[in-house]
Structures are given as structure tokens and as C-alpha cells.
Amino acid sequence: MADKVSWAIKTLTGKHATCGRLEINPIVGCDWLCRLMQSDIQANPDIPVESLQRICMERYKIQVKKRLFYKVKAIAKELIHGGFGEAYNLFPRYGEMVKQTNPGSYALVTWTQVPAKVQPRNKSCLFSFAAQVRGFLRGCKPIIGIDGAHLSGYYKGTPLTAVGIDGNNEMFSFAYGIVSKESVETWGYFMRNLKCLFEKEGCNRDYWTFLSDRMKGVDAAIMETFSRAN
Known part of the structure; x- marks a missing residue:
């Protein structure tokens, strides 16, 4: 038209029925969906x-792909409950709470050595509640089964577990920890703390029978800590 801005439609051929609400909108993102559906x-x-x-x-009235909602759920849960990073930062406090609320329990959290102005990172940990280790020493056979697994979440690592066999021939878990990977160093860390755990309860024996699938570093760690073990 004369103003060079407006347009006038003077002729229309056919039925105009193509305009309507679009159910697919590429502008829709995780943040917007998270605010609406949190x-x-x-x-x-x-x-x-x-x-x-x-x-x-x-x-x-918007069609969204399922794969986007997986991300929306993860973001929403982190906003509601906090992230894994916040939980890992509470590890030292958790260890102290375990020892305060469960007298006789063993809780150790190890951090990396870094310069003073750098935030340290969690390196490894080991926990054993008093009832667990006392139940093992007083009511289980002198057999210790050890094994490791692998964490597949955002924060990687390897949980290490020690279990015994009770009077009903059932597994009795009494110590567990998390390390970076299975190696001579990490299994040595686990075994040394296992020995400290026993000595703390007045048990100085070193002739235990260990069951394992001979993971990397297990044999050397056992012989270094429990010289008379089988």
C-alpha cells in the first residue's frame, strides 16, 4: 500500500484453511518446560x-519429544533436591554424623592434596556402622568376601564392599567404601582401614580367609595387610 508497510489482499483463490495453531514449536526448550512442569x-x-x-x-497444546523430557526431569530434580555436587560436599559432615549418632562406628573420608586456594576433591571413603562390624566379629565365620563394582552416573568411581557369612550361611555386609578405581593403591587403602576397623574393636587376628575374583591389586593388598590370610 502507499505507506510501504501495510499489505492488502484483494483476491483469494480457494478455501483458506491452512492457518492454525502449530503443535510443534522448535523454540520450546528445557528451561521453559522445567518452569512450567516443576x-x-x-x-x-x-x-x-x-x-x-x-x-x-x-x-x-505443544507436542514435545520424549528425549527432551528426560533432561527436563533431571534439571527439575536437581532444582528440587539439589545436585550430586552438593551431596558430595557434605561427605565430611556425613562421616562426623555417623560417628556421633552411632558410637563405635568407623567413618573415614579422604580428600586430594591441593594448594590452599584450590577446592579439594573427594578421593575415597570407607564406612562401617558399629552394629555391622561387631555383628561380624562376634557372630560370623572368619571368612571375608570382597568385591568391587562400577558407578555409571555423572560421578564415576568404584564401590568396594566387604561381607561375611553368618550362622545361617547368608551374607552379612559390614564395611563398604568408594574409591576412584580398582588398583593396588585403592585395595591397599581398603584393607588397611579394614585392619584398623578390626583393631578398634580389639581384634588383632590376621589369619582371615578372603574370597574374591582376583581383581587387580587384591592379592598384593591382602598379603601386605594380613600376612597370614588365605
């Missing part, structure tokens, strides 16, 4: 992504 996830943390997808369609 209350739904907080009410039911285990809500399936299919349900979130259906709620979004019914409430906002």
Missing part, C-alpha cells in the same frame, strides 16, 4: 516421561 515432577518424582508429554499436550 510442580508436577515435585508431586511425583517418578512420573513417566510419557505422562509429562501428555500433560504438555493437554495443557499447552
Whole structure:
């Protein structure tokens, strides 16, 4: 038109029925969805992504792919409950609480050595509640089964566990810890603390029978700590 801005449609051929609300919007992102659906996830943390997808369609008339809702759930849970980083920072406090609320328990958290102005990182830990180790020493056979697994979450690592066999021939867990990986150093750390744990309860024996799948570093760590072990 004359103002060089406006347009006038003078002729239209055919039925104009193509305009309407679009259900697929590429602008929709995680932050926007998280703000709108955080209350739904907080009410039911285990809500399936299919349900979130259906709620979004019914409430906002927007079709969102399922893979985006997996990320939305992760972000929402971190906003509600806090992230894993915050939880790991509470490890030393957790260890002190274990010893205060469970007298006789063993809790050790080890941190990396870094310069004064650098935030240290958690290196390894070992926990054993008083009832666990006392139950093992007083009611289980002198057999210790040890094994490691692998964490597959955001923070990697390897949990190490020590179990005994009780009078019913059932497994009796009495110590567990988390290290960076299975090696001579980490298994040595676990075994040395296991010995300290026993000595703390007045048990100085070193002729235990160990069961393992001969992971890397196990044999050397056992012989270094318990010289008469089988």
C-alpha cells in the first residue's frame, strides 16, 4: 500500500484453511518446560516421561519429544533436591554424623592434596556402622568376601564392599567404601582401614580367609595387610 508497510489482499483463490495453531514449536526448550512442569515432577518424582508429554499436550497444546523430557526431569530434580555436587560436599559432615549418632562406628573420608586456594576433591571413603562390624566379629565365620563394582552416573568411581557369612550361611555386609578405581593403591587403602576397623574393636587376628575374583591389586593388598590370610 502507499505507506510501504501495510499489505492488502484483494483476491483469494480457494478455501483458506491452512492457518492454525502449530503443535510443534522448535523454540520450546528445557528451561521453559522445567518452569512450567516443576510442580508436577515435585508431586511425583517418578512420573513417566510419557505422562509429562501428555500433560504438555493437554495443557499447552505443544507436542514435545520424549528425549527432551528426560533432561527436563533431571534439571527439575536437581532444582528440587539439589545436585550430586552438593551431596558430595557434605561427605565430611556425613562421616562426623555417623560417628556421633552411632558410637563405635568407623567413618573415614579422604580428600586430594591441593594448594590452599584450590577446592579439594573427594578421593575415597570407607564406612562401617558399629552394629555391622561387631555383628561380624562376634557372630560370623572368619571368612571375608570382597568385591568391587562400577558407578555409571555423572560421578564415576568404584564401590568396594566387604561381607561375611553368618550362622545361617547368608551374607552379612559390614564395611563398604568408594574409591576412584580398582588398583593396588585403592585395595591397599581398603584393607588397611579394614585392619584398623578390626583393631578398634580389639581384634588383632590376621589369619582371615578372603574370597574374591582376583581383581587387580587384591592379592598384593591382602598379603601386605594380613600376612597370614588365605
